[in-house]
Amino acid sequence: MTAISLPRRARMTVSQWRSLRNGLLFVSPAIIGLAIFTIWPIAQSLYYSFTDYNILQPPYWFGLENYEDLLKDRVFGIALSNTLIMVLIGLPIHLIFDILMALLLNSKVRGLPLYRTIFYIPSITPVVASAIVWLWLFNGQYGILNVILRWFGIAPIGWLTDPNWTKPALIFMGLWFGGNTILVYLAGLQDVPEEMLEAAELDGANALQKTWKITLPMISPIIFYTMIINIIGYFQYFSEAWVLTANREGAAGGPANSILFYSMYLYQTAFQQFKMGYASAMAWILFLIVLVATVILFRTSGWVYYHAENT
């Protein structure tokens, strides 16, 4: 018995060992990448966040001073609250709008590929090129948006010059860029089993009830996924606002810093003022905020319904 089982067990271990070696070899780019592009930089940035570091001189240990200074930094407060407003107001508007658009697209209309293409195109055009068009559409004097408002007898709006209007303008423009999420929802909607909706209809459910009670729960995992991905994206909001507001000197943020966002201020601190320690502290605070937001989302994800397909 032992004479047979021993070599067999030994052979098993050899093949197990071999597949462990092969597996690690195949994923080694990811392991190396994880180490040098993620884990090590995270540790480094934590260290820098406790230092005064302008690149030219070696980092100088600062203790908690950066963090204390951030608490007193008025511009940092503005950038943080602007970002939170976008996450708490802009993002829900964006997601609700995208769901509504996807529901519309899912109503079995003819010409779906055409509509789909039209809504998707803005999300593959270069952000800078599109933002330049919006800069012109938003133009207070010559922009077509104000021209249209004037037709309806509405006074022109300082879309990008009035601090009260810059965020709504950005959210409005953001809807135009959101076609990708619409298509993600649409793909989910197309997977909702038709029989389920028909059964509900036979039971007397109207369109609204069907949507609320069946369709939305069925795509709730996708809604949850887009929430997670977009919340992280919104906390890093940069390109659109930067292109709309940055001038030749690299100042950005719009009137009264009303659309100065977290990562814009971080960029300016790190790559224009070269206050690497201070910027690292900002990065770490952002990291913690995003982490907390993600944990809250997961903790409150009781509304997400996972439909088991084979039961």
Place this chain on the structure above:
Amino acid sequence: MANTSSPATPSLLYRSTWRQNRKTVEGIQKAIAYILLTFMALVYVFPLYWLVVTALKTDSEVFLVPPTLFPANPQWQNFLAATEYIPFWRYMGNTFLIAGLTIIGTLFSCTLVAYGFARIKWPGRNILFLAFLSTIMLPSQVTMIPLYITYRSMGWIGTIWPLVAPSFFGNALYVFLLRQFLLSIPQDLSDAARIDGANELGILWHVMLPLMRPALATVALFTFVGVYRDFLGPLIYLTDQDQWTISLGLKMFQNQYGAQWQLMMAASSLAMLPTLVLFFLTQRTFIKGIALTGIKG
């Protein structure tokens, strides 16, 4: 016969009125959907229409109030002028070079890594995969500064390498996509090749790669669009004007010649062309890819 048909008749009747009601309700719903969709489609198309129309206007026509909805005398030469105003072709070339190298790096690394996570069983692979996948949730700002400092010490600031190099070490989202794809391929195929004496690389190369082509095409496409649209990366690293990508070049162009709207619009229209053409040529791959990954929008 009568006994069996009598209970069936009312239910049939009920069914047919139900069908009729359903048809009229559906008809109204559809009409509303068409109106709303067409309206929204016009709203979505308008900025792009306005882009091209403004690009075709003369300097003075741009500032007419109310604006002309169609240029009185289309200035097609504006497009040529835009390519001369900024080193348009150089910026395009730079962008394509970065995109090309990034695509090579991404396809190479993500294929290997996905194979290791999907087709080879080894202890710890699921934990490592989850750890790798969770990097999607890491805000890039956290690693941005240390990486910049490292690249700086390597003398890479002002070169394209900081933008290209990371692609050779796997991208979590694309690894996820390819892994899903590889998991769906039956194990028998690998086993047959293994019996024929093929090793893992041989299986990947001869058996998996031919099957993976559509998935790899999706990855290549999304990588291209990602690089093409990227603004922050080039803004940080491409400090040398000769290396600028088209996105960066456009922004700088706008800062410098802000008043020349028609030329800016012409340059922006041209900058949009590559991704648009690519999209129209490969629509199906795109749409399938979105459904597969739900890539960030």
